[in-house]
Amino acid sequence: MHIQRKTALIAVVLVVSAIALWAVTRPAKPRLAAPSAIPVRVVNVTQQDVPRFVSGIGTVLSLHSVVVRPQVDGILTRLLVKEGQWVKAGDLLATLDDRSIRASLDQARAQLGESQAQLQVALVNLKRYKALSVDDGVSKQTYDQQQALVNQLKATAQGNQAAIDSAQVQLSYTQIRSPVSGRVGIRTVDEGNFLRSSDAQGLFSVTQIDPIAVEFSLPQQMLPTLQGLIAAPEKASVDAYLGADTDGHTGDLLGRGHLSLIDNQINSTTGTLRAKAEFSNPAQRLWPGQLVTIKIQTALDKNALVVPPTVVQRGLDSHFVYRVNGDKVEVVPVQVTYQNSDLSLIQGVQAGDVLVSDGQSRLKAGARVEVLKEPPQVIQTVDATVQP
Template identity: 70%
Template sequence: MRTRTKLVVSAVVVLVVAVAANRLWPKAESKKTAGPLGIPVHVVPVKQQDVPRFISGIGTVLSLHSVVVRPQIDGVLTELLVKEGQWVKAGDLMAKIDDRAIRASLDQAKAQLGQAQAQLHVAEVDLKRYKLLSVDDGVSKQTLDQQQALTDQLKATVLGNQASIAAAQVQLSYTQIRSPVAGRVGIRNVDAGNFLRVSDAQGLFSVTQMDPIAVEFSLPQNQLPTLQQLLNAPSPARVNAYLSDHEQTGTLLAQGQLRLIDNQVSATTGTLRAKAEFTNGAQTLWPGQLVTVKVQTAVDQGALVVPPQVVQRGLEQYFVYRVNGDKVDSVPVKVLHQDSELTIIQGVQPADIQAGTVLVRDGQSRLKPGAKIEVLSDEPAAATAQVQP
């Protein structure tokens, strides 16, 4: 009985071992036949395009003409003909000052001129008669000389009266305040009915030209040769004004042209001031506003461009990982230009890097020359980003 029981137990054990071996064997065989897994990476092709180069600085928007309107004579402000924020043209009438006293003075000067002209006319007639009589000694030479002096005196009186009229007319013109420039009226400081004085420093309001407008900015002094070259170029250098310091995320406010550089370098900061002029019909630039200025210095024609993270820094030189089938090669490159958005590269051997060459963009930390890779697609990440609320 015991012998039969041992046989049954042995048979059960053998059966269990056989089943377990049968289940484990395919997995072991599968692991044995499966090749090594590739290192996951993202790749990007090399692009060939024209790349403009820029130098950047922080600038302040300035009006080309900004005028504080002040009275040129003392008097009561009788009328304001413009509103705050109104756009005016050069020569537009903006305000009036009481002119009654000046008009009275002008009328008086005109009356005095008429009287002096009448007296001069009589004196000239007498002088002419005396000259005829003096030929036959009909009148003494003394009388002729006195008449000549009287005529000259009356001529001077006429000239003085004419000057008085001109001065009164100038004073009268000051009672009508006109805009000296085309621009936008600022906040009003004085209401109609107030007595204005020439010595008032505050002024009535300001008129600021908005279009065109300028931006003044500073650049390091080592950019002086570049700026001089740009100013001497046949066509003005392009200047972009942005709301922030990053061209991709910032708002482009306006595009203008480089106009001038200052005549000296600041000894304190080692910077050089420059000025650009912008068309500002949409009023995107406002006087006093701080903007980021980018001056285009050159254009790299047909440059080979990759994202900045593609290029790796070695002990002696830069290099990139080039995709070769399911493996990668390490290729040394030269970095011709680099910023936060792109890098211009060139192979040490020009044939190594060309337009369309596929390079590793992410995942370089685990790579080495000859390593096997698995290229990941960017589409799932993009799809996930679209699904997120």
């Protein structure tokens, strides 16, 4: 009996100890912490005039490029220009041996003189026969024969004159003149070579550099826009750049011209249309055969609401932005009217509104935010030391 009481007492002590230990060590009821502010960066909606552009890849083409070929056979006696020389239309470029043609010209002139002398005698006789025919001094047949002789000699004189004109044309071909103003290309023949008019290679080419053109292709959906630009009273501006940067920005500006024409048909295979722009090229930065990037201003949005592209978010059915209102944000649906790699034009907000530009992934309507300041600009020093 004593042992049972002792055992019960020990059990009671153990239970009380366990209850006391649990009361001491049990975790305190957690308190609900206030939600922390989400750090974000913001921008203000600005209002400005924004031009719209369309870009494409084009090839620089000369407006006039001529391969200079001989039009008569002969020996090349003189070359009066050098490779790469600038020439004007009508400048003498080369001469061919003209002795044979000059001899033919002199022969034709001699034949004309002989025919004119015979015609003069025939006209005198015709006049005499006409006077005699009044009194029947000569027969009607003799008078008619003399008239026919006069007509024959006139035709012979005309033929001789035509031979002279032809020889003069052939003689002019022995002096090769530039048909256009431009730059002389690489020469393919030297003085002393015998040239034929059937030679396809020619002597060299003369290519016009200023002004110059750029031919490019655009999607067929751009046809109405280009037609509107062509019909506009002011010529549409076209810029040509040397390639494009990896971030999508254009390279060095090579020239500024205007849209000149649209091709008369669309390529049904590629669904593109060809167009051409003309450029003034006094500095010769545009060169025939060069590949360039062209940008055409298609429109100008006045007083447009402008934000960086990172501001606009894509929803299931539409676009939206987060607008800061005090220390919280609200979701505002917007319409994107135009967008490129640098900016977006939107509708649905007001100029001056503060919109979130970075940190949207953690946001929702009514979330509390903390606006971060922009980090200080890092100024890179340039080493101006001249290396030997």
